[in-house]
Amino acid sequence: MPSKPPPAFSDLLAGCTRSAVHLEMRDSYAVDYETGPFAEWRAGHRLDPDDRSSWWRPWLSLVEDTTARGVVIRRARIVSEPVSEYTRFLHSFTFTNVAAGEDVRWLPRRQASTIALPGNDFWLFDDHTVYWNHFTGDGASAGGEVSNDPTAAKLCSEAFETVWARATTHDQYTIH
Template sequence: MASITDREFDELLASGFVREAVHLETRDAYGTAVELPHMAQWVAGEPDDLAWLDGWCDQLKLHVAAGRSVRRVRIVSEPLSDYQRWSYSIASPMVNAGEDIRWIPRKGVSSIGLPGNDYYLFDERLVVFLHYAGNGLGIDKTASTDPADILLCRMAFETVWPLAIPHYEYTPIV
């Protein structure tokens, strides 16, 4: 596996797949530089127009128009962490733009074999593992075309997917 840059990863998200990108999230908290100020606003009860999501939502609309799908499953502990409560509160624009986001309580995946890291799988040809520090800050991204990695990620995602609850049907336990 080789590390990839943020720019290379952004290019994959924009144009690095023909059919489908799937994303499995397994952590209860993240701390991305882009998100932290907006989550702080939410914690403080301040309004956020979510304009900072426009670029991603525009990309999603382009993918949908081109016949590509983007699916995401969030494995969450319940009651939800503050991060996941905030994440739930901002997911609608992405869902409305075409990303199929689903939620599954962690207890529902106890007997499912999952990769050790979050990942994106692009067209069953490339997996990008997302590596985080204990505080949730992203520290690395590694790409793999190893068939065993791709099979592991595909099987994990497709096992979790039918068990996960679509965003607008999920009722968060807070």
């Protein structure tokens, strides 16, 4: 019997009542060097802090709606230093995530060596539902997977909290 596809991410976030945490551990994700936001950034385009309508929608609207319901959203990024060009790109617009209500921190990979980390990026909703993000070798999405396994949720929670405690807030993190 084939496994059913995971619920839509927006549905998982909509069902969240207390917290949603996200751990990112890759130095690049599905980079399109020819078109799109990364290519535009490479050509010199930067988001205007005063033009909220030009920011990454519908994601930021979903964050604003979720945090307005009282859900705390935290994102931690483990990054190699010196950082990749893609990480520079991410850092350049993370102010939009923060403005929408996410709390974001950065941890240099060398400071994560003693942390037991899951093998994949993940979201953890209300400390019990894990949404694994699977990627191909070149960073393209290979789909998601949902788990309600308490052992997986505990691993993700402990890993995230340890990363969070060691990481630097977005406004204090300097790109190296």
